[in-house]
Amino acid sequence: MSVLVFVEDWNGSFKKASFEATSYAKRWANMMNTQVVAVTSNSTTSSELHAYGADHVLQITLAKTGMGIAEQLGQLCNDVQGVVIAGTALGKTIGPALAALNNGSLSTNTISLPLSINPTEVKRGAFSSKGIETIELNGSLPIVSFVPNSIGIEEIEGEGETNSKDITGNDLMEITEVNVASGKVALPEAEAVVSAGRGLKGPENWGMIEELADVLGAATACSKPVSDIGWRPHSEHVGQTGIQVNPNLYIAIGISGAIQHLAGVSASKTIVVVNTDSEAPFFKAADYGIVGDAFEVIPKLVDALRAFKAAS
Amino acid sequence: MSARTKPLELVEPSVNDGATKALHFEKPAPKAAVKMVDAGNVDELVRLLHEEAKAI
Numbered sequence A: 001m002s003v004l005v006f007v008e009d010w011n012g013s014f015k016k017a018s019f020e021a022t023s024y025a026k027r028w029a030n031m032m033n034t035q036v037v038a039v040t041s042n043s044t045t046s047s048e049l050h051a052y053g054a055d056h057v058l059q060i061t062l063a064k065t066g067m068g069i070a071e072q073l074g075q076l077c078n079d080v081q082g083v084v085i086a087g088t089a090l091g092k093t094i095g096p097a098l099a100a101l102n103n104g105s106l107s108t109n110t111i112s113l114p115l116s117i118n119p120t121e122v123k124r125g126a127f128s129s130k131g132i133e134t135i136e137l138n139g140s141l142p143i144v145s146f147v148p149n150s151i152g153i154e155e156i157e158g159e160g161e162t163n164s165k166d167i168t169g170n171d172l173m174e175i176t177e178v179n180v181a182s183g184k185v186a187l188p189e190a191e192a193v194v195s196a197g198r199g200l201k202g203p204e205n206w207g208m209i210e211e212l213a214d215v216l217g218a219a220t221a222c223s224k225p226v227s228d229i230g231w232r233p234h235s236e237h238v239g240q241t242g243i244q245v246n247p248n249l250y251i252a253i254g255i256s257g258a259i260q261h262l263a264g265v266s267a268s269k270t271i272v273v274v275n276t277d278s279e280a281p282f283f284k285a286a287d288y289g290i291v292g293d294a295f296e297v298i299p300k301l302v303d304a305l306r307a308f309k310a311a312s
Numbered sequence B: 001m002s003a004r005t006k007p008l009e010l011v012e013p014s015v016n017d018g019a020t021k022a023l024h025f026e027k028p029a030p031k032a033a034v035k036m037v038d039a040g041n042v043d044e045l046v047r048l049l050h051e052e053a054k055a056i
Helices: A016-031 A046-052 A066-074 A089-101 A207-216 A224-228 A259-265 A294-311 B042-052
Strands: A002-006 A035-040 A056-059 A080-086 A104-110 A120-126 A131-137 A141-146 A161-164 A192-196 A219-222 A249-253 A270-275 A288-291 B020-026
Touching (some): A080 A089, A089 A104, A131 A141, A207 A219, A207 A294, A288 B042
Parallel strands (some): A002 A080, A035 A056, A104 A141
16 A cells, blocks of 8 residues: 655656655655655656655656546556645646546645545635635545645655556647747746736836846746736736746735736735835735835845845 | 537436535635835845745
């Protein structure tokens, strides 16, 4: 018996969310006094996973689509007590398919470790993160898809073994083209996000936003109107109908804070708002606020952060 | 018009066997009031983000 965790990698490196998934699986497995089996296609750095709790690493050649991967994972679930999947774009396609194929019960948008194990209970974000639902997983295979950055990572002095296995999955679709987002930091799993809205007055003014993001090691994002009018790519749109983010730090610049935008960012741990309008609704959701002109405040903030980084 | 002539297929609803069960809902813990920082004093914001929020 074991807890199975799907470990996603990108260009040969594991995503941070994958370490978080492995760490989640380890803590769940400890509650059940069982072991963690990490499934990955990465054959070069799989030993890294032992430091996050993987007792066994199973290398397989992954199918190309979430449906195909779900079919592969399903074949490994005979003696599995639970499955952990990070709520990335790929993870969100695997979870439902795996639940459907294996009579599983799936908790999406999960924001807690299991509260109990028999039956499995977890907390999940509901109503666009305006509420928290406690849910019981009654299916024969409990599957947890968690929000990246919501659980945290625990490193351990672990070791284990790595094996490979030949399992096939049936891709029902063919991927004909892949467009990679241009941002330096992947937005859905970023620890810090610098986001801007129409208050910036035009796409030519995004240089200071990218500069601030560079200093913080943050991803850049934008409001829906900004992506709709083409100032920034749709891949940067955060909000209820865009990407929902959960970073440690979210800086909103020139964004009024419409409820649809807040729905996608309200789970951020710390929110900073810079806006010329002191009545902007975003200030009610913020931890720190500055009423001021972004064109004056942001360059000063970049300088102050550079000085802070140099001194620390 | 083709919609009117298209045969209507009646499908029996499938039974939801209750793979998940909602136990209860709660509201997230309320946030503290926003702390306003003077636009001319961004060093104070950096200090708060480092020392208080531990975000940087």
